[in-house]
Amino acid sequence: MKVTFPHMGQVYLAAKGLLDDLGVEVIIPPPITKKTLEIGTRLSPEMACLPLKINIGNYIESIQRGTDTILLSGSCGPCRFGYYGVVQKEILNDLGYDIDIIIFDPPDTGYREFIQRIKRVAGRNSWLNVARAFKKASIIVEEADELLEIGLKKRAREANSGETDSRLYAFEREVIKCYGSYEILETIRKYKGILESIEEKTGVFPLKVGLVGEIYTLIEPFVNLNIEKKLGRLGVEVYRSLTLNEWVKIHLSLDMGYRLHHRRILKKAEPYLGLCVGGHAWQTVANSIHFSQNKLDGIIQVMPFGCMPEIVAESILPRVYEDYGVPIMTLVVDEMTGEAGYFTRLEAFIDLLEQRRNRTGEKKPSLSGG
């Protein structure tokens, strides 16, 4: 069995660590490029959302490298993601690929099925081994997110511009050669130290911008056209709302403290949206309020074109702006998004935030120069 999985930001680190530890042969799909997107767009339904198309691209590129099994997580609606597995399997079938897709739906739909599917992947590993591997994978997720967060802080303050990105690039090149969760973790920790030691400019007060929106778009840099990098280079400190680590903590771990914290943030959305409409719309609204209360300078919502839950959030966000006064911009990405226009909008938004801050004079003017 040669296993692959779709890309989503740092997922590949945890997935590789997990599968390596279980002794399953794993093929990491090549990094997402324009070509991946092209393959995906050609083979997928026209109106499907962007993540599905990129997943298909990932699969095909992995299949060309010899994969025979695909792992995918699932859900039970109402967001379309819950039906990805079925549609993708039909597409691959019609293309003539004989591929297994193992979908991990949340266990509340039936523990037996869930356990059986884990067994199919884990093979002859003992349950203790499986549990240990999962635990390690969750540590990888946590530390990888911490690494990226150090990057976000550093990028807005680095003395030599581009240094953070070149270190992170080196990290990606190195970590891909690792085997097993131990080596991956070691590499992450090493690069955490390297990032921490990047020299900072003094007297810089970066603008603070929060990112909210659909989780895949937020986490996968190719899809959001490297929004974190772009903002960082403009001298903006980025705050992320949805991270992999958070997702794991809420959905897979038993960390009650964190769940309570999460609920408290969700509660803030009550006057605007008091229930789950699928996807992460509720979180989008709640986190926008959370960011506004914490005096961020601006908020950017990112979503794929046609994302059903985020459209609900998008129509509510103007009211959050009215009540809290923190500007919110929505960026929609799809396979047609051009980088130049996208960047112009980002720049304009940041200019606006900067002028706004200078006018209100709440904080010292940014020395980052812009």
Place this chain on the structure above:
Amino acid sequence: MKIGIPKALMYYTYYPLWKYFFEILRCETLVSRNTSKLILDNGVMNCVDDACLPVKLFHGHVVDLLGEVDIIFVPRLTSINPGEFICPKFIGLPEMIKSSIRGLPDVLVLDYNAHKNIKNAYMAYIDTGKRLTGSSSVALKAFNLACSKQREYDRLLKQGKTPLDILELKREHNAGNYKGVVGLIGHPYLLYDQYVSMQIISKLRNMGYRVVVPENIEDACIQRACERLPKKLFWSYGKKLLGSGLTMLEKRMVDGIILLSSFACGIDSFIIELLHRYNQRQYKIPYTLITVDEHTGHAGFNTRLEAFIDMIEWRRAHEGHLSPYGASVSGG
């Protein structure tokens, strides 16, 4: 009290229930006018750009009711069958309306959620009735009476009528002589909105074709047809469309299938894909997809419809006379 019912989204499915329910509770109801250019424009102006046409239309119909009613009825249909949903936008609809439209009167939200238990959903009506009259026993009685009216409506639909025939046209269409049968698949809020669907039902009938719609298919058949899916389909309308489409194909009820979808409909994007692939593999019945949005023009629409009908007719006339030379003349 005058309750405004927007003529959009689930209106075509539940109007009898709503109408009688409110009437028995001695509330006056006012339905917004038929969709027109004005209503569509109002909807587009008052809604986020990325929303789909039906949701924009709903906004337009709410705007149409402004100033004429005391309260506007906005159902939140989270789920109409246990374990299923309709669409995320249906769940967030009241919030979308409240944050997008200025000068809104009171909004009567019906929290219909049968996701866990169908009884919770019935309670929504009782609660709504209680809010209007102050008595839950009166509400329960009204709900039961209204339900019987709704069942009558559903029974008429199963006999082959379309909601349009019952709610709007009110006259019998000539069901006697027809050249063939066309399966018309789409969400009720598209198919039966005369403006958005460009009167597709009347046009097909005028061309001499009988129309079969998802509402005509028995629920049991839909359920059975959907069992071939490896995973339970969790959208009630997705299931209805796919199940009725598969039933029409399996039972050879139709000469062709037309899918009417609104641009960027998330659920349709998957349903259409699956139906299309199953049809290609197994049934090979003429099939077309017509996508409408707020810009669709009549001319292009008619051309596609006529071309499709021509294709069905040619197929019927010449199917047996294809040259045996070359393998895939019929695209197989």
